[in-house]
Amino acid sequence: MLLPSASLCIALFAFLDGVIAQQESLAGTNYPQVFDEGVDFTQLFSPKLTHIERWSQTSWNGLVTFARSNPLRCFGVDSAIPFDVAVLGAPFDTATSYRPGARFGPNGIRQGSRHLNVARINVPQKIRVTDFLEVADCGDVPMVLTDNKVALRQLELANAALLSRTSLRTHGDKSLAKDGKFHPRVLALGGDHTITLPLLRGVVDIYGPVSVIHFDSHIDTWKPQRMEDSPWEPGQEIPLSHDNYLWHAYKEGLLASNNTNIHVGIRGALDSWDDYRDDHEAGFVISHADDLEEIGWKGVVTKIRDTVGDNPVYISFDIDVIELGMAPATGTPEIGGITTREIKKILQGLSGLKIIGADIVEVAPGTSANLNIQESIATFSLLLAYDTQDEITQIVAANIGWHILALMAKTPLVA
Numbered sequence: 001m002l003l004p005s006a007s008l009c010i011a012l013f014a015f016l017d018g019v020i021a022q023q024e025s026l027a028g029t030n031y032p033q034v035f036d037e038g039v040d041f042t043q044l045f046s047p048k049l050t051h052i053e054r055w056s057q058t059s060w061n062g063l064v065t066f067a068r069s070n071p072l073r074c075f076g077v078d079s080a081i082p083f084d085v086a087v088l089g090a091p092f093d094t095a096t097s098y099r100p101g102a103r104f105g106p107n108g109i110r111q112g113s114r115h116l117n118v119a120r121i122n123v124p125q126k127i128r129v130t131d132f133l134e135v136a137d138c139g140d141v142p143m144v145l146t147d148n149k150v151a152l153r154q155l156e157l158a159n160a161a162l163l164s165r166t167s168l169r170t171h172g173d174k175s176l177a178k179d180g181k182f183h184p185r186v187l188a189l190g191g192d193h194t195i196t197l198p199l200l201r202g203v204v205d206i207y208g209p210v211s212v213i214h215f216d217s218h219i220d221t222w223k224p225q226r227m228e229d230s231p232w233e234p235g236q237e238i239p240l241s242h243d244n245y246l247w248h249a250y251k252e253g254l255l256a257s258n259n260t261n262i263h264v265g266i267r268g269a270l271d272s273w274d275d276y277r278d279d280h281e282a283g284f285v286i287s288h289a290d291d292l293e294e295i296g297w298k299g300v301v302t303k304i305r306d307t308v309g310d311n312p313v314y315i316s317f318d319i320d321v322i323e324l325g326m327a328p329a330t331g332t333p334e335i336g337g338i339t340t341r342e343i344k345k346i347l348q349g350l351s352g353l354k355i356i357g358a359d360i361v362e363v364a365p366g367t368s369a370n371l372n373i374q375e376s377i378a379t380f381s382l383l384l385a386y387d388t389q390d391e392i393t394q395i396v397a398a399n400i401g402w403h404i405l406a407l408m409a410k411t412p413l414v415a
């Protein structure tokens with residue numbers, strides 16, 4: 001049996017003594033209330049903190065919130081603080097059909113948003129979000145990983161709790177909401193696309209059925225049905241997933257009627273031509289990705305606006321709608337997508353629509369986006385990573401969210 005040498009033992013004890021001594025001296029330290037340069041560090045993680053101080057507004061420091069929005073413990077000590085938009089993470093990816101990893105989406109999108117700021121002017125949209133909206137980042141909803149039904153219920157409850165509050169800003173007595181009050185809006189960061197169903201239930205409860213503008217490569221209205229040779233028993237429920245949640249939304253009466261919902265960027269394969277028949281029954285019009293070539297972004301905007309009319313609108317944005325080379329980190333990748341330049345023009349074209357809520361989903365950056373390649377290999381986390389070291393997908397997703405906030409800022413939810 002090998003015994004450590006006496007000199008090694010002495011060196012080890014000396015080292016541990018040093019560590020203990022250091023920690024003891026730290027424990028007794030009294031930090032000054034106000035730092036020499038006038039910065040109150042004791043406020044940094046205080047529950048009283050509602051605004052990030054000006055000095056911490058650089059892109060690389062401070063708490064990582066969405067586009068430097070205010071971090072709020074919306075379900076805890078800050079629950080009485082009002083806001084107009086809540087950013088809410090939904091780290092869930094256990095109903096995805098190909099690549100998992102969207103559980104890292106909320107964190108990834110926030111990281112991708114570090115160079116954005118809700119207090120800076122969005123030049124093409126000609127607006128500063130914070131002039132019109134108080135945006136709070138409420139963090140992530142805890143979603144269990146072993147039971148999708150329970151996880152989605154957790155999200156549904158959290159979303160409903162936020163939506164039921166009164167927003168900071170009100171606009172007279174002409175609210176779009178059924179109860180006549182002004183409620184905060186939620187910008188959800190997914191998560192796989194399944195999260196849209198509980199999110200839709202929340203907004204429909206407040207506003208009634210909504211027109212969905214669904215940016216995606218895939219229609220997501222597949223009817224859950226048991227195949228002849230399926231492993232499900234006859235009569236056993238086919239679970240909710242990221243490709244059938246819109247069928248459920250239709251069946252639950254969440255979607256506006258008369259085909260006033262639209263998919264944009266569709267290019268995924270089908271199981272049968274009947275899939276399009278079912279999609280039409282669910283209430284959707286389709287704008288294929290090819291439309292960008294054939295009618296251009298202006299034509300796509302016209303198609304969207306003609307479809308949704310004056311209805312309240314919910315935007316559900318699957319990052320896989322973006323050209324794969326510009327957003328590779330996603331669950332079900334498809335080539336031939338919308339470019340980032342085109343999507344900015346399309347989103348600008350939606351100005352004036354009454355956007356009651358939105359989500360950005362299927363961002364699966366993996367875990368190693370912030371590690372260097374050696375660290376990634378050392379921890380095997382490269383195996384989980386679909387994004388590049390440049391955080392490209394996260395940055396695209398974050399910018400989409402920033403533009404959606406600008407659209408929300410432009411149009412209050414007045415009836």
Ligand SMILES: [Mn+2]
Pocket residue numbers: 193216217218220242318362
């Ligand atoms: Mn989708």
